[in-house]
Amino acid sequence: xxxxxxxxxxxxxxxxxxxxxxxxxxxxxxxxxxxxxxxxxxxxxxxxxxxxxxxxxxxxxxxxxxxxxxxxxxxxxxxxxxxxxxxxxxxxxxxxxxxxxxxxxxxxxxxxxxxxxxxxxxxxxxxxxxxxxxxxxxxxxxxxxxxxxxxxxxxxxxxxxxxxxxxxxxxxxxxxxxxxxxxxxxxxxxxxxxxxxxxxxxxxxxxxxxxxxxxxxxxxxxxxxxxxxxxxxxxxxxxxxxxxxxxxxxxxxxxxxxxxxxxxxxxxxxxxxxxxxxxxxxxxxxxxxxxxxxxxxxxxxxxxxxxxxxxxxxxxxxxxxxxxxxx
Numbered sequence: 001x002x003x004x005x006x007x008x009x010x011x012x013x014x015x016x017x018x019x020x021x022x023x024x025x026x027x028x029x030x031x032x033x034x035x036x037x038x039x040x041x042x043x044x045x046x047x048x049x050x051x052x053x054x055x056x057x058x059x060x061x062x063x064x065x066x067x068x069x070x071x072x073x074x075x076x077x078x079x080x081x082x083x084x085x086x087x088x089x090x091x092x093x094x095x096x097x098x099x100x101x102x103x104x105x106x107x108x109x110x111x112x113x114x115x116x117x118x119x120x121x122x123x124x125x126x127x128x129x130x131x132x133x134x135x136x137x138x139x140x141x142x143x144x145x146x147x148x149x150x151x152x153x154x155x156x157x158x159x160x161x162x163x164x165x166x167x168x169x170x171x172x173x174x175x176x177x178x179x180x181x182x183x184x185x186x187x188x189x190x191x192x193x194x195x196x197x198x199x200x201x202x203x204x205x206x207x208x209x210x211x212x213x214x215x216x217x218x219x220x221x222x223x224x225x226x227x228x229x230x231x232x233x234x235x236x237x238x239x240x241x242x243x244x245x246x247x248x249x250x251x252x253x254x255x256x257x258x259x260x261x262x263x264x265x266x267x268x269x270x271x272x273x274x275x276x277x278x279x280x281x282x283x284x285x286x287x288x289x290x291x292x293x294x295x296x297x298x299x300x301x302x303x304x305x306x307x308x309x310x311x312x313x314x315x316x317x318x319x320x321x322x323x324x325x326x327x
Contacts, residue, residue: 032266049061051274076272099321107325131170147178160184206236211239218260220267232273239281240281258310
């Protein structure tokens with residue numbers, strides 16, 4: 001198992017960027033708790049409403065609003081493990097995620113590819129998924145494979161299964177999947193369990209990981225909660241990743257956007273821990289600013305770098321491994 005370098009660890013002399021002081025991080029944390037308790041989070045499905053209610057949250061079933069008390073959030077953070085292990089089919093590609101330790105993966109999910117032979121700009125196929133997985137497998141500085149592109153030549157209802165199958169067969173590194181339902185999770189787990197020898201073995205050596213995205217501002221849709229609950233029950237790693245857009249779906253200020261972002265991630269982490277205490281979760285961010293000319297996410301802008309650094313600071317504060325998207 002590889003243990004990559006720590007960012008900013010004094011022993012290694014790595015780059016360390018804190019955009020907030022410790023007091024400012026605490027302010028963002030306390031503001032997030034206030035949002036979760038007083039404003040609440042919209043939760044679409046009934047099962048997570050039951051889980052939140054059983055965990056001590058105030059649930060308005062008519063409006064599908066959940067109000068999470070601070071002590072419930074704190075208990076969830078404390079229950080979440082500070083380390084998450086991601087394993088490859090080749091044990092030499094196993095990695096450990098923990099606060100401050102740096103690893104890399106490819107970005108996901110591209111909607112177009114440039115054909116290497118014709119130069120055509122076209123939609124991806126399952127063959128492209130396999131080819132890119134092999135490319136990632138050969139790149140020594142890329143630690144895990146994420147769903148780089150989605151196969152457009154398969155039924156949409158089972159696309160994530162085809163993507164995962166193609167990746168599992170073409171990389172020896174951990175595979176990030178794009179499950180959007182509990183059924184997807186179960187089917188992906190069946191495939192991965194066949195590779196490692198069973199579901200108990202998969203829990204010990206998770207060669208697949210999962211991820212969900214709340215809908216900003218402050219919404220947990222059915223697909224996200226189904227994946228959170230199912231992965232928690234199976235004991236498999238899941239990333240809760242906010243994609244708020246400053247000036248669009250969140251406040252235009254850096255701190256204000258991170259309050260919304262943080263509240264969304266903590267709502268997902270809390271649901272996971274209320275489902276199965278101690279299940280592995282990762283603090284995720286693809287939050288950035290909105291391009292006001294195009295009404296689109298501005299990926300790669302300076303604001304993204306500041307927001308990402310702030311999100312990483314929050315994850316370190318909670319002693320949670322983080323997954324920070326960028327360019």
